[in-house]
Each structure stands twice: as structure tokens, then as C-alpha cells.
Amino acid sequence: MELVQSAERAALRDVVHRYLSEHYDFQQRRRTLQSEPGFTRARWCEFAQLGWLGAAVPEALGGSGGTAGDVAVILDEFGRFLVLEPLLSCAVLPIGVLAESAGLPRYAGMVEQLASGRQLFTVAHRESPARGNVHFVETRARALPGGRYVLTGNKSNVVAATEADKIIVSARVAGGCDEPAGLSLFLLDPSLPGIEQRRYRTIDGRPAADLTLRAVEVGPDAVLGTDGSAAPVLSSAFEQFIVGSCAEAVGIMDAVVATTVDYLKTRRAYGSTLSSYQALQHRLADMLAEVELSRSMLIRALHALSAQSGHQRRKEVSGARILIGQASRFVASSAIQLHGAMGVVDEHIVGHFLKRLTVTFALCGSVEFHLRQYTTPV
Amino acid sequence: MDFVQDPGNAQFRTEVREFIRTNLPRVYPEAGSPAWSLRFHDRDSVRLWTRALDQRGWAVPHWPSQWGGLGLSPVRRHILSEELATAGCPHPDAISVDFVGPVIYTFGTPEQKRRYLPRIRAADDFWCQGFSEANAGSDVMQLRTTAVRQGEHFIVNGRKLWTTNAHFADMMFALVRVELPGQRRQQGLSFLLINMRSPGVSVRPIHTIDGRHRLNEVVLDGVRVPVENLVGEPGKGWVYARMILANERTVIADVRSARLQLEQVRGLMQDCREQTARLAGMEAARHQLARLEIELDALEVLELRALHEPPGEQTVPSMLGPILKVRASELRQRISELAVDVLGDRGVEALPDPEPNPLPTEADPLACLSACYVTAGYLFQRSATIAGGTSEIQRNIIAAVGFGV
Numbered sequence: 001m002e003l004v005q006s007a008e009r010a011a012l013r014d015v016v017h018r019y020l021s022e023h024y025d026f027q028q029r030r031r032t033l034q035s036e037p038g039f040t041r042a043r044w045c046e047f048a049q050l051g052w053l054g055a056a057v058p059e060a061l062g063g064s065g066g067t068a069g070d071v072a073v074i075l076d077e078f079g080r081f082l083v084l085e086p087l088l089s090c091a092v093l094p095i096g097v098l099a100e101s102a103g104l105p106r107y108a109g110m111v112e113q114l115a116s117g118r119q120l121f122t123v124a125h126r127e128s129p130a131r132g133n134v135h136f137v138e139t140r141a142r143a144l145p146g147g148r149y150v151l152t153g154n155k156s157n158v159v160a161a162t163e164a165d166k167i168i169v170s171a172r173v174a175g176g177c178d179e180p181a182g183l184s185l186f187l188l189d190p191s192l193p194g195i196e197q198r199r200y201r202t203i204d205g206r207p208a209a210d211l212t213l214r215a216v217e218v219g220p221d222a223v224l225g226t227d228g229s230a231a232p233v234l235s236s237a238f239e240q241f242i243v244g245s246c247a248e249a250v251g252i253m254d255a256v257v258a259t260t261v262d263y264l265k266t267r268r269a270y271g272s273t274l275s276s277y278q279a280l281q282h283r284l285a286d287m288l289a290e291v292e293l294s295r296s297m298l299i300r301a302l303h304a305l306s307a308q309s310g311h312q313r314r315k316e317v318s319g320a321r322i323l324i325g326q327a328s329r330f331v332a333s334s335a336i337q338l339h340g341a342m343g344v345v346d347e348h349i350v351g352h353f354l355k356r357l358t359v360t361f362a363l364c365g366s367v368e369f370h371l372r373q374y375t376t377p378v
Numbered sequence: 379m380d381f382v383q384d385p386g387n388a389q390f391r392t393e394v395r396e397f398i399r400t401n402l403p404r405v406y407p408e409a410g411s412p413a414w415s416l417r418f419h420d421r422d423s424v425r426l427w428t429r430a431l432d433q434r435g436w437a438v439p440h441w442p443s444q445w446g447g448l449g450l451s452p453v454r455r456h457i458l459s460e461e462l463a464t465a466g467c468p469h470p471d472a473i474s475v476d477f478v479g480p481v482i483y484t485f486g487t488p489e490q491k492r493r494y495l496p497r498i499r500a501a502d503d504f505w506c507q508g509f510s511e512a513n514a515g516s517d518v519m520q521l522r523t524t525a526v527r528q529g530e531h532f533i534v535n536g537r538k539l540w541t542t543n544a545h546f547a548d549m550m551f552a553l554v555r556v557e558l559p560g561q562r563r564q565q566g567l568s569f570l571l572i573n574m575r576s577p578g579v580s581v582r583p584i585h586t587i588d589g590r591h592r593l594n595e596v597v598l599d600g601v602r603v604p605v606e607n608l609v610g611e612p613g614k615g616w617v618y619a620r621m622i623l624a625n626e627r628t629v630i631a632d633v634r635s636a637r638l639q640l641e642q643v644r645g646l647m648q649d650c651r652e653q654t655a656r657l658a659g660m661e662a663a664r665h666q667l668a669r670l671e672i673e674l675d676a677l678e679v680l681e682l683r684a685l686h687e688p689p690g691e692q693t694v695p696s697m698l699g700p701i702l703k704v705r706a707s708e709l710r711q712r713i714s715e716l717a718v719d720v721l722g723d724r725g726v727e728a729l730p731d732p733e734p735n736p737l738p739t740e741a742d743p744l745a746c747l748s749a750c751y752v753t754a755g756y757l758f759q760r761s762a763t764i765a766g767g768t769s770e771i772q773r774n775i776i777a778a779v780g781f782g783v
Contacts, residue, residue: 131650131722157723202726203753269517279770329715336760340515340768341540341593344586344761351587355757358718359726366722368662 002069002299009073012066016077019050024081026349032084033205037163039084045117053091054115057099062112068240068305072247072298079251082349082356084206086122089159089363092244094121096237097168101185101225110166110187122164124155124188124211125234132365134234136178139213141171141186147220149173151186151194151213157363161209162199164190169213173228180231185224192216204356239317242364243301246324249360250298253291253331256353260284260335263342263350280338287334290327297323311378318370325361332357390454394461397434402467405430409466412744413737416751419468421504421546428470428501437470438479438499445483445495452685463634473543474498474505477622478551481569485610485618494549494571508538508552508572508596509619515540516771518553518567518616523598525554525570527605532556534572534601540765544581544594547574552598553619556612566613576601586761588754589729626766627699631706633681636674636713642752643667643717649745650720666716673709677702697779700772707762707769714756725753 005013023043032040047053055071057063064070071092078087094114098107098121113119130136139153151171161167167188175182188195194216197209225233264275264284274280297320304316332354336343339350346352364370402409405426417423431437432446440455441447450458462469479498482490497503514520523536534554544550549571556568572579578601584593610618644667647660684698718725729750738744763769 126723128722128724129650157726200730201728203728203757205728208726268513269515269520277770279773333711333760336587337763337769340764341510341761344758344764345593346585346587346589351757351760354760355587358753358756362718362721362723362726367719368660371662 002302009069012070013073013077015050016052016074017080020077020081020083024083029082029084037160038201038205038207039086039160041117041120041163044085044120047085047087048115048117052087053117054095054111056092057095057111057115061108061115063115068243069302071240071244072302075244075247076251076254079248079253079356080255082204082252082255082352086159086206088241088244088248090120090122090164091115093123093237093241094168096240097123097185097233098224100233100236101230119165120160120163121166121168122158122160123168123170123237124158124161125168125170125238126157126363127154128156130178130365132369133178134238135180135183135231137170137172137183138177139169139171141173141184143173144217147223149186149218149222151188151216151218153213155211155213157202157208158197158211159206159208159363161190161197161211162207166190167195167211168224169211170230170234171213182228183230183234184227185230185233186218186222187224188216188218188222192218202359204352204359206359235314239305239313242317242321243298243305245360245364246294246298246301246320249324249328249357250291250294252353252357252360253287253294253328256331256335256350257284257287257291259350259353260287260338263339274338283334283338287331290331294324294327311376315374315376318374321361321364321370322367322374325364325367328357328361329354384453387453387457391457391461394436394458397436398461398465398467401430402465411739412741413739415466416737416744416748418733424468424471425501427468428475431470432499437501438475440476441479441495441499442483445491446499453682456681456685460634463638470501471504471543473507473547474501474503476625477507478505478549480625481551481609481618481621484621485569487606489606490571490609503548504543504546505549505551506541506544506547506574506594506596507622508541508544508550510540511537512539516768518619521553521555521567523552523554524557525568525603526557527559530605531602532570532605532608534570534578534598534603536598538596538598540584541581541594541596542592544574544596545583545591550574550596551609553615556608558612567615567619568612569609569615569618570603571607571609572598572601572603576603578602586758588757589731590754590758623767624699627703627772631681631702632710633674633677633702633706636677636706636710639710639713639717639755640667640671640674643713643720646717646720646752650722660720663716663720670709670713670716673705677706677709680705697776700767700775700779703767704763704769704772704776710762711759714752714759717752718756721749721752724749725756727753729754 051064052074054063055066055074056068059065075087095111098110114121127136127138139151141149141151143149151169153171167190169186169188171184171186172182173184194214196212199209202208264280265273267274301316301320304313308316335350336354342348343350408414428437435446435448436458438447439450439458442449475498479495482494511521511523525532525534538552552570552572553567554570578599580597582595583591584595585591586593647663650660680698681702684702687696727746727750738747
């Protein structure tokens, strides 16, 4: 458990922070949001060159050879600046899936494409009834002769689907809709006939789409990993995704508190600064307490990712999702309250923190599901 | 509820229901369709319904009969609002009929009454409230907008902020500081009626975090306002404004919409349960909904108590109004949080820009759009504890009453 940040981590944090301070101010971010597709591919490629997309990919495969802890530091800084480029959904998640499903030579090729920024990958796994249950997949893959498959079903919240060059789709070759057995992964070209996209922006302004797959036919080379046994791959990748989301949320909350402190120290009412009123001081104190509890929980979850497995790891990840999700809502809505009317205006950054955090945790699965997972006996 | 003493109230409720049943489909032929319930009521649409209500005196039921009202008791008025809200009817514009109307008929000159009240009642004019400024939200003593007397006019200069509906309002009632020739600027605030079509008035939209346009910044740059537009005595504007803030508190508390919101969440949970039947039954959400509903049960009685407080005792400030405002607005936020939790990853989609017109009639796109509205509502609810007096200010008032200060 890393209770005190190592010198290497601090150095990485410093590099990311300096880059984003120079290149990611709020006004420029606003302009990017208002144009299509809501992030920039050029920036994505810069992140690739800086080694951030492949931060946890082994050096031999063209990555930076880091750990989940390094990824967490990058995400934490990305959170502070509300970075729009989808690092979690289009790097952390697909790398997590590919790392454990593709055989080495193929994996090396794909990860190189992803980490270098040449190809944008996204994962189409969520289905709206699943609510966080990674095993819930109704999309069917029907086997045809010659190792070909026909995919039929619906996928929701596929981040940056329209911009992606490759989509990793989960589908069921056997089993009932929430059984772990019978899940497979397919690598699809988004332009294949039968893939329909309903594109929209999420409330944080980022692009996503719901996918309808109508008898999409793929060849044998589309199958990633061992047919029918993708459940552990998906579980592990989504555990990394959730912990990464928690890291991003901790960074966002730090920025929320900093923004609020600045405002309370400058805004005046009834003859003195807002920071002099005890009711407001106490709310700020509660916000700080929530942030520090969240940071502690993140350390615990990162430890679980590296040192634990199976049920215990699932439980730790669910705990982090619940505590940090709850803290995020309290911290971000308190900040709006403390900003008064300014807080509900779209031109001010403070409301954007709440919107981003709301989306972040909705994509991590419902509180209901994670409470159940946390309380399930071994 | 059975606590109501007057049996005539039940009769009144029946009359209102009957009126809605016969008139709503006449005014809005598409009323009752699922798409209609999502519809945003614009100015013209509100005007149609306000005029329909006015045939029964229900556009301005609390106004004195001389000005077309019925002098309806607070309890009956509450019944009327409840039934209208339940049926999904647009409400007559509160800023016009509830905020400025009573100030004009209580403190206005006979000429002001004749000129403005009939136009408010018929929804000819829509009003906006020019109180807040950049450095004066809760602290109204910081207001800076000036009105300098020059002959038969005031020359008004200043900037009003967070002005709801200014982009379509015909008139504004504003708090300003009057300067009379040969005197120094008044410490007190004055209540002035400003025509929004006057030269020098400009309106800039402010979008809120739900992506909508309700709020504005209004710049008043050398606007000439006839002196007869001053309401009551100069320097007493705050007395009149307080009457409005008490009303605003009740409007924003909006206990009825908390109940509607709660029923909406129950509906969402049923939808989700069917889909997730095999994933167990949303137990935590059901318990949370029950807790919120129990609190709402109490709050509805608290609202009735506030409505039944004898007017004579209003000289002693009551704490029920501020308690209602704080707890109802916070409860609505918690209900909207539950709604977003229940929607899960279906609840992250932003309102489409621009919103589709006409609205979809098929079930699937309608459900998506309806989820967008729920999420937008969750974001906009953040303003419920800020607008109309922040929760912090309301708690100060409650404590002051508690301490007998």
C-alpha cells in the first residue's frame, strides 16, 4: 500500500500537471466541447507521445512499463483539468481487455496501435439492464460454419464510438443473460454493415453512442482470446476501469475544493468574505474530510488491484466505487451551493465538476449493484 | 387530506377537477399524450391556459374581487395549485400573478392598478424580477442600480443578474437606489416598474448547467422611466420586496412537485425492475424512496399548517415558511439524486440541442428523451437551495426566530 507518494510518482505527477497547466485552460476546453467531436485527436496523439496512453503497458510492447498506480496519478491530474480526451474508456479499458484476451503477437500489434495513438479503440460492453453487472450480456453471437459469427443485440454508452477505429464488442455464444460462462469478445470495424449508432453527448459534454447490432457478420479473426471464456477478462478490465474512475474523481474533488476555497476567500457578503462565516467553514470542512476519506479509499483499492484477487478484490473495488461516488456527489454539489447562483451557470467551471462526476460513476455501475457485490458472502 | 376543517373544500376540489377535465383538452388538443407531459410551456401556451382559468377567476384566485380575483383562502388556493399541477397544466406565470401583482394591488397607485393588473390577469404582459446584481445576491444592501430623477423621468443605470424570463418579459419590477435633485443618494431601496422595450435595456442569455436558457443578465443603460412608475414611497422598496420573497419561498418550496417527482421515480423503478428482474429487486433504492416519501408526508402537513396560520400572527415572524423552503428544496434534490441513480447509465445523456419539435411519439425515443429531462432536472434542482433565499439564509432566519431575536 503506497501511503506516501514515491519520488517517481511525484515526478510523473509533476510532468502531467505542468503539461496540462500549459495546454488545458477552461476557455479552450469550452471551445473544444462546443465543436465536434468534443475532444481532439491531436491532443490524444500528444498524450500517446508522452507515454500516457500506454502507461501500464510493458516497455517491450511499446508502453511505459508502469503500474496501475502510475495510471492513477495520470488520471488524477486529468481529473483536475477535466480533460476531455477519453483516457479511461479508450485506453485503460481496451488495454485491460486486450492484455488478457489477445495472444501475444496480436496483442503486441494492437496495443502498439492504441498506445501510439494511431488507432482509437473503444469497448462496447454495457447493456442498459446490466447496471454494472459485468456478466450481463444479452447480445448474441451465433456461430456460422468456418468460424464466422453473426452478432445481434444492443450496447449502450459506448464512449467515442463514432470516432473509434476499432470497437471491442462483447457477445454471448452460450448461456443465460447474466451467466459468466459463454461470453466472447470480438474486434469490429465500426463501418461493418449492420452496425447502427445513435450518437449523443453525455451531460459532461463528451460523445457517446448506443449501438444496435443487426446481424453483423464477422470472420474468425475477429474473435479475441478463447471463445466463450471472456468473463474473467471483462471483470478484471472493469475493475481497473472503476479504480481508474475513482482516481480521476479524487483529482476532480481536489480541484472542486481548490475552486471553492478561492471563491469563499474573495466573494464578500454582509461586510466580510464568505470564508469568515462558520456555516460555510463547516461545510468546507466536511468536503475536505470526504476528499481525504476518498483518497484513502483509493489507496486501498489500488492495493487490492495489485495484491488481491477474486472475491476480495471485487469487494474492495465495489467499496471504493460506493464511498468515492457518494463523496463526489456531496463535494461537487456542496461546491455549487457555496458558489450560489454562480454555481448553476454553465459558464463557470464548478457545475462541470458535478456533471463529469455524475457520468463517471454512472458508467461504473449502480450503487445498488455494488452494494450487493460488497455484501455477497464468499 | 382529512385535516381540512371546511367541508366546502372537498366540493371545491371536485369543481377544479371538473373544470380541468372539460377545459384542458379544449385548450390543448394533444393534452394527455405521453409527449405532452414532456412539453415545455412557452409564453403563448401559458397565456392560453391562463385565459381559460381566468373565466372562473382562477388565474388570480388570491387577488381581490375588484381586480378579477376571488379573494380565495390560502387553503383553497393550495387545492387549486395541487390539482393543476397533478393534471400537468401549465401554471399562470408566478412572477407576474404571485410576485408583482400583490405588490401593485397593495401598494400601487390607482393608475398603476388600472394599467397593469388587468394585463397581468389576462397574461397580456409577462414580468421579470430585477433584484439580484453581480455582488448582491442574498445581501441586497449591496445593490448598486441607480435611478436619478430628471424632470418627469428617472434615468436608470445598472446591471441585473440571474433575471428569470427577462428574454421574453414585457415588464420588469426592479429594486433601485433613487437620487433626487439636491439630495444625496438614498440609503433605502425603491421599487420601480420598467418597460423592457425601453431604449437602453439589453438582455444577455445565461445558460444554466442543465443546458437551458431561463436566466439572463439585464443591462440598464440610461433607461428613461416615467416617475409615475415608482411603487409606493421611495426608500421603502425592501418592505414591498419582502412580501415577494415570502411568496417566492412558497413557490420555490413547491411541495406538490416533490410528490410528482417521487411518483416519477417510482415509475422509473418499475421500468427498471422489469428489465432487471433477474438481477434482484433494487432493494436499496426502494428503501431510499420510502424514506423520502415518509419525509414528504410530514412536509405536506407542515405546508398545510403554514397555510392555516392566522394572518394576524404574521407580525411575529413565523419559522414554518423558511423550514418549508429549506426542507422541501433539499428533499427535491434528494429525490432527483435517487432518480438519476435509478436511471444508472441510461441517465447520462444530455438534452438534445436543439430539443426536438415536435416531440417523438414512439415509445423508445420518448423514453430516451424523458430520461434526458430527468437528468436535466437533477442538475437544475441544485438551484432550489440557492434561489429565493439560500438555505444558509433560511437557516439564519429559523435560528433567529428560535432564539426570539
